[in-house]
Amino acid sequence: MEDREYLCIIGPSGCGKTTLIKCIAGIIKPDEGEIYIDDRLVNDVPIQDRGIGYVFQEIALFPHMNIYDNVRYGPFVKGLDISSAENLINEILNMMKLWDRVKDYPSTLSGGAQQKAAVARSLISGSHLLILDEPLGSLDAKVRKVLRYELRRLVKDLGLTAIHVTHDQEEAMSIADRIVVMRTGEIVEVGTPLELYLRPKNLFTANFVGETNFLIGDLLGEKDEGVRIDVNGEILHVPCKPNFEGGRVVVAIRPEFIIMRKTSGLKNVWRGVIERMTFLGSSIRFEIRAENNVTIIAKSPFSSEALDWKIGDRVNLILPRDFLLLYPYPKEGLEKAISIE
Amino acid sequence: MPSIRLVNVTKRFGNITAIKNLNLTINDREYVCVLGPSGSGKTTLLRLIAGIIKPDEGEIYIDNKLVNNVPPQERNVAYVPQYYALFPHLTVIDNVAFGPLSRGLCKEEAYRVSMQMLEMTRLAWRSESLPHELSGGMQQRLALARGLACGAKILLLDEPLGALDARLRVELRFKLREIAEENGLTVIHVTHDQEEAIIVADRLIVLRGGEIQQEGPPSQVYNEPKNIFVAHFVGGANFFEGFIAETDPYGSWVQLRNGFILRVNETKWKVGERIVLMIREERTEIIKGTKIREEINLLPGTIREVSFLGDFVSYEILLDNGDSVNSKMPTLLGIGRFRVDERVYVRLRTEHLRVYPYPPQGLYQELEVI
Numbered sequence: 001m002e003d004r005e006y007l008c009i010i011g012p013s014g015c016g017k018t019t020l021i022k023c024i025a026g027i028i029k030p031d032e033g034e035i036y037i038d039d040r041l042v043n044d045v046p047i048q049d050r051g052i053g054y055v056f057q058e059i060a061l062f063p064h065m066n067i068y069d070n071v072r073y074g075p076f077v078k079g080l081d082i083s084s085a086e087n088l089i090n091e092i093l094n095m096m097k098l099w100d101r102v103k104d105y106p107s108t109l110s111g112g113a114q115q116k117a118a119v120a121r122s123l124i125s126g127s128h129l130l131i132l133d134e135p136l137g138s139l140d141a142k143v144r145k146v147l148r149y150e151l152r153r154l155v156k157d158l159g160l161t162a163i164h165v166t167h168d169q170e171e172a173m174s175i176a177d178r179i180v181v182m183r184t185g186e187i188v189e190v191g192t193p194l195e196l197y198l199r200p201k202n203l204f205t206a207n208f209v210g211e212t213n214f215l216i217g218d219l220l221g222e223k224d225e226g227v228r229i230d231v232n233g234e235i236l237h238v239p240c241k242p243n244f245e246g247g248r249v250v251v252a253i254r255p256e257f258i259i260m261r262k263t264s265g266l267k268n269v270w271r272g273v274i275e276r277m278t279f280l281g282s283s284i285r286f287e288i289r290a291e292n293n294v295t296i297i298a299k300s301p302f303s304s305e306a307l308d309w310k311i312g313d314r315v316n317l318i319l320p321r322d323f324l325l326l327y328p329y330p331k332e333g334l335e336k337a338i339s340i341e
Numbered sequence: 342m343p344s345i346r347l348v349n350v351t352k353r354f355g356n357i358t359a360i361k362n363l364n365l366t367i368n369d370r371e372y373v374c375v376l377g378p379s380g381s382g383k384t385t386l387l388r389l390i391a392g393i394i395k396p397d398e399g400e401i402y403i404d405n406k407l408v409n410n411v412p413p414q415e416r417n418v419a420y421v422p423q424y425y426a427l428f429p430h431l432t433v434i435d436n437v438a439f440g441p442l443s444r445g446l447c448k449e450e451a452y453r454v455s456m457q458m459l460e461m462t463r464l465a466w467r468s469e470s471l472p473h474e475l476s477g478g479m480q481q482r483l484a485l486a487r488g489l490a491c492g493a494k495i496l497l498l499d500e501p502l503g504a505l506d507a508r509l510r511v512e513l514r515f516k517l518r519e520i521a522e523e524n525g526l527t528v529i530h531v532t533h534d535q536e537e538a539i540i541v542a543d544r545l546i547v548l549r550g551g552e553i554q555q556e557g558p559p560s561q562v563y564n565e566p567k568n569i570f571v572a573h574f575v576g577g578a579n580f581f582e583g584f585i586a587e588t589d590p591y592g593s594w595v596q597l598r599n600g601f602i603l604r605v606n607e608t609k610w611k612v613g614e615r616i617v618l619m620i621r622e623e624r625t626e627i628i629k630g631t632k633i634r635e636e637i638n639l640l641p642g643t644i645r646e647v648s649f650l651g652d653f654v655s656y657e658i659l660l661d662n663g664d665s666v667n668s669k670m671p672t673l674l675g676i677g678r679f680r681v682d683e684r685v686y687v688r689l690r691t692e693h694l695r696v697y698p699y700p701p702q703g704l705y706q707e708l709e710v711i
Binding site: 012013140142149173208209211278282285301340341 | 378535540559563621650
């Protein structure tokens with residue numbers, strides 16, 4: 001991790017993301033390997049000496065202290081001199097817009113406000129590395145969407161480095177500089193949100209970050225700058241050469257990149273019938289059964305054209321070549337390879 | 342024939358009225374979502390229908406039979422609570438068989454039905470496992486299988502996906518609907534997640550402070566929210582404070598902060614009336630600000646922030662009059678198109694602007710989420 005980076009760690013339950021940050025924080029010790037913080041080996045350094053602020057999912061404010069005393073606790077315990085501690089406390093409380101609630105007790109605050117107080121408390125210790133374990137996990141969906149930006153803004157304004165663990169990949173995409181994808185104790189991929197979204201390096205990431213269509217096919221041969229794939233009878237032209245061996249492949253494309261038309265004559269056009277339509281708010285999701293009997297998901301932003309479609313309509317699906325990704329067919333089978341359980 | 346009917350139902354806890362004079366009809370085989378923030382009364386509503394608590398006023402009918410005094414086990418509803426309450430000491434199949442056995446089915450029949458439910462929820466291969474050995478998603482399916490095994494045609498789900506990973510939630514939403522459709526069930530699914538509710542419901546019921554704010558098909562509630570709360574809670578909305586400056590037979594002119602003017606299609610407002618305008622984030626358009634443009638509903642501003650959301654990109658624009666606008670567009674169109682600090686115009690088409698009366702306690706209070 002780099003200084004001042006906002007890093008998010010995502011992955012299914014049980015993938016090890018919480019274990020990882022507990023190792024970094026010093027709550028548990030690794031069995032093998034070394035952890036360095038600012039080039040200093042910290043394997044045997046106790047938690048309180050690692051210079052880390054930790055925010056728990058359950059918020060964990062002291063219920064018998066008001067907000068001010070909760071936030072003041074760290075420096076108070078550490079014996080910082082009163083006046084500089086107070087200045088810092090006031091600054092943080094102002095920044096978190098909690099100034100008018102300082103005399104109140106945690107139970108009288110909303111979940112979101114409590115979480116802000118918890119973050120303020122962790123910041124006050126003067127640590128430059130903030131570890132956040134599902135910091136928004138106990139909050140309503142709507143509150144999470146608003147608070148996540150405040151969290152990032154605060155970290156950036158204070159010039160801190162943050163590791164933020166979350167199960168919500170949309171949350172990670174919207175605020176991370178880089179995202180670490182984990183699965184069963186291993187890092188599967190690391191990249192910027194855009195990289196993971198446009199060019200995921202493996203099938204699991206493609207499935208875990210956003211929705212993806214997976215088309216199983218056979219490599220037919222090379223053509224022009226790419227290869228031709230047979231997907232259950234329909235041909236796809238993918239503009240890149242595979243860097244792996246073997247004939248069985250998986251072609252991936254996100255539903256929102258597929259274009260739906262009444263008529264078309266271009267390459268990579270599949271014909272099909274709309275079987276299902278789901279209203280998603282700002283977009284509409286279509287399930288289309290193509291002529292080769294493969295079901296394709298397409299997503300269209302909400303518009304009058306999108307509304308014209310009806311179940312049973314025949315549609316031409318354009319699969320733009322630039323958004324087709326090619327992967328070797330996984331040894332363990334596709335379902336196991338992308339499974340998030 | 343309607344499955345569930347609530348008539349003038351009120352429920353109090355001490356001096357808090359959790360449900361206020363509620364009237365609701367849910368039809369046979371409908372998949373209904375009750376959507377609302379924490380504390381809106383959605384769990385109370387479910388428990389009233391299940392029979393776990395009794396209303397202080399009003400009547401509840403299930404299949405046209407008055408059930409106010411009918412205990413839960415005789416109401417023929419299956420209730421799946423938020424944290425499942427799986428029996429930790431029983432195997433998967435024994436958990437599922439519990440219901441049918443309690444209802445008096447013979448062992449053979451009870452286990453046959455249970456196996457069927459487990460096959461439907463793809464858990465048959467784990468029938469001998471204990472709940473703690475299962476992943477979160479499997480536990481959810483187990484809770485569902487257990488609820489279904491009772492044979493009840495009405496399923497009450499309290500935040501059924503709440504304890505799951507975001508990604509798993511997306512996958513299992515569709516599964517829930519499938520199972521409901523395949524078995525001809527009537528479902529009341531309670532949630533605080535509007536994205537989930539919109540996708541899964543035949544009909545959406547928005548609850549706040551124990552009162553129904555709006556009900557209808559998701560697309561209707563989304564596109565025609567009746568009040569500011571619904572507009573804000575369901576989907577992403579931009580709000581502008583202003584007042585009616587002029588009206589004519591075809592529409593009105595609204596004056597926003599610091600003199601900006603917008604044209605709206607509504608005619609029912611009086612000049613001078615204080616109002617709030619709403620437009621959905623994805624209905625706004627951003628135009629590059631290279632020339633001075635004189636057009637109605639085209640407001641100048643500066644890009645303040647870009648947010649990447651996966652299939653959508655969101656731009657936050659500070660308009661020259663001090664108001665803020667969030668504009669959402671598909672990643673394909675929007676990524677890399679505008680930079681922070683770039684000067685732009687925002688188009689707010691008249692047909693996408695909705696007008697609401699200014700809330701008496703103030704706009705910020707009404708929208709308060711945190």
